Amino acid sequence: MKAVLFERFGELPRIADLPAPSPAPDGVVIEVKATGLCRSDWHGWMGHDSGIELPHVPGHEFAGVVEAVGRDVRNFKVGDRVTAPFIGACGGCSECHSGNQQVCENQFQPGFTQWGSFAQYVGFGKADLNLVPLPEDISFEEAASLGCRFATSFRAVVDQGELRAGQWLAVHGCGGVGLSAIMIAKAIGARIVAVDIDEATLKLAHGLGAHYTIDARSEPDTAAAIKDLTGGGAAVSIDALGHPATCVNSVRCLRRRGKHIQVGLLLGDDAAPKIPMDIVVAHELELLGSHGMQAHRYDAMLSLVQDGGIELNQLIGNRVDLAEGAKALSEMDRFEGVGATLITRFE
Ligand SMILES: [Zn+2]
């Protein structure tokens, strides 16, 4: 099979001809029909993720068709249209038993702990627990664009934030995660204020449902501006970027008993931002993380997409082939378009 392969971190990946995977007894092999490029793929390629062994095939946001099933798989058969959360769960640990597969203690991740989906075929284990059947009216491209962005945003806004109609959501950073959060919040009937430093992005945020937008380049105190616009602060606020400044602004813009959700990754020197714990105590704020989503919550997410009029196509940017995908991966720190780049051609 053809795949994007890198043998050294930070070195331009090449297209390699590799043996196709065969299914584990409890796993499947999926013919990849669409797979999204994500900033965490870039971090992995740069060597920021210690779990990757070389040589490596990246890719974790995929949808496709089951090509082969292991002997113990009960719920899926060859030809099924499927997608999967980017975290594969073990099914045996206490987090899995409590339904929190997104923080499984023995998790595996295609594209990180094993070869991923920038390839014609990808293997995926514990299929009965981790695979999600795809409704006919959701395309492979739309499903791949759910990726980690939209699914993590859904968990952040709906499950962690418990955002309700009429409440204010603040979104700090309007890349894929932030725009997904805006679409989800609009479908719920919440009110939204969006912050970014790019005019075109803010325009898009407004078009997708943000009631107010703030350009952080011209507004020196975004937290104060949000408190002003929302009459006291946001009920839920998301740092969708992952930067010490947006993280602190997100905490500071909350109303009393509000919830900050950290979705953007804070890595390396940025890993320990100075959180204003004085107001966390005085205002009884909640600080929560959101890291992926369980397979069993895809039902609720896809229902909101279908009933809430969410158009996933708006999250799709360029459609490319494997070679173009390899190049785009290496350039992700420089060009991160608003829509996700999808690899849709694998020949
Ligand atoms: Zn587990």
Ligand SMILES: [Zn+2]
């Ligand atoms: Zn991702």
